[in-house]
Amino acid sequence: MKIKTPLILASCIFATASAVFSQDAPEPDWQTSIVTFDITRNNFNFRIPWDKRAQTAAKLGTVIEGNEILTTAQGLANRTLVRLQKGGRGKWYNGNVEWVDYQANLAVVGVSDPAFWEGLAPVRFALADELKRNLQIVRWRGGNIERRAAEFSRFSVADANFNQAPRIEMKTSSEMEGAGRGELMVSGGRVVGLVASKSGSTCSVIPSPFIMSILEKRASGDYRGLGFFDFIWQPASNPATTKYFEFSGQTGGVLLIKPSTRPGAKSPLKLHDIILEIDGYPIDIQGDYLDPDYGHVIMEYLACRKKWAGDIVKFKIWRDGEKREIDYVLPKADFSKNLIIDGPVGKEPTYVIAGGLVFVPLSAEFLSSWGADWQRTAPFRLVYYNKQKAKKDQPSLVVLSLVLPDSYNIGYQERKSQNLVLDRANGRQISKLDDLIVALENPQNGFHVFVFNKGSSVQKIILEADQLDEANQRIAKRYGVARLQKLK
């Protein structure tokens, strides 16, 4: 029977976490707790946004209380079919993603067929003091359970490669090949975490206390997502700098150099405040604090340590020569309002094709189409917008991604006409595709005039308005484009 009642589920999680367990106890039969996923998803090419291809991915999950499967969120975006298999072989069952948080990198999947749950048993999660010893990675491989030893290295906060909530990660080393697809990291009979990725021999594991805190919050029905600190700081290790800011008689703390990275946000923090304590944890001059569970980790994690978006975090700061206390409301780790739009994950690409000119929003997904190292390989000018503030009248940007060559646009089909940010179309300021649609309804003296940002390799593209419809039909047919625009 599937338990849906949040309160019952919450109490189950509490019971699991607090259950007395000896590491000498007989090890559970992991065969009954690990399942295999087969996921089919649409893989979009944001540079050719009408093009989508089916992709399949295999990963692993684990049975948790309440007849649910826990796995990582990776690979679940744009899913079309999720199937699960128990026992490492045999029948596949259709699954349904009941909850997913890409920032937390966790998802919960349900299976409606009661037969799936027969013989399966939920796992027990390890507590914070049980994370470092006798580690093993367990998974299904070739129909058999494979186990490999792992060695604890350290706890760290995941690199904020782009917009990312500050997740805690446990770094371990293991020789298991191809790990990083939601395998279980176990110790004795308990689950220490899920293996989220592996680089070289180093595995990044989502630790069980973090998982439990999220499952518990979800079960309570009050999960508001992860928060993050939206300010930028630097270490305050230079005594001359602390003297300059009249910070005397204290040790530790970091210097604030940007009060908020969110466009238009008001922050209770001010430039050159020195942050001394967060929620009672003293911050050292490197910006670390001593976490009771994880040791010294960077202070960013205090945004996620039993805190959620919208919660108040207590700051002790040094400002204008005196100590002050302020309440900081944690913003949600949602970056969809940034100048370079990031998220929501799993959204299909939007675009407008006009006379062979392909316009797309400037988004993290679009830039990611240059590959994992896109911050170096994508066009410099587009990446640099990540360091710039949005203008009031242009909170987001639209890019001419490419030109599909046709007699209508001949002369503009060259490479220099690609990846240009559109400033105005027919005299109208453009910040989203909807603006472009309106602009195209109002040509100027019989022409469509596209003006690109200052400094672009092409400043202006002018096309005859009365030939646009005919050109659109011809281009759609020639390039096999089913829809000339997709706005949602």
Added chain:
Amino acid sequence: MEVRDDDLNIGNLYDAPPRYFVFAGLVFTPLTLDYVKTFGRNWRGVANSEMIYELYYRRNETPAKVRNEPVVLATTLAHPVNADMRLASRAMIDTINGKRIETLEDVITAFEENTKPQHMIQFISGTVECLDNTQAKLANPEILSTYGIQTDRRL
């Protein structure tokens, strides 16, 4: 054909030794194409994005904010006076002691005219670092001697 003064720094400079100013072990130099080419053949991948933007894009996009001669902290000559500074070499300078740095000469003026106990250097990235004024003055001759630098400036 004569090159406009404004464009000098974005092209190759011939027969022109690099300009620099050394203060308390901090080596300041103008941002030029010649300078970024010292990073190697893959200089575009090595130079930080602020440098590339300042060198090639700023003048077209926001000409009102263009600096005549953007200045870079090229390197730091290690000495106890600067040992506590967490300096990223190849960082672009925004202000020194509150003075916006438009040219290398501004760096000299900003340090020489400051009477406060500390010098405050603000980088384009927003990072701030300070130096003790008295100790910096005292350390300068020793640093020049230690590193075999004949003169603290070439303008």
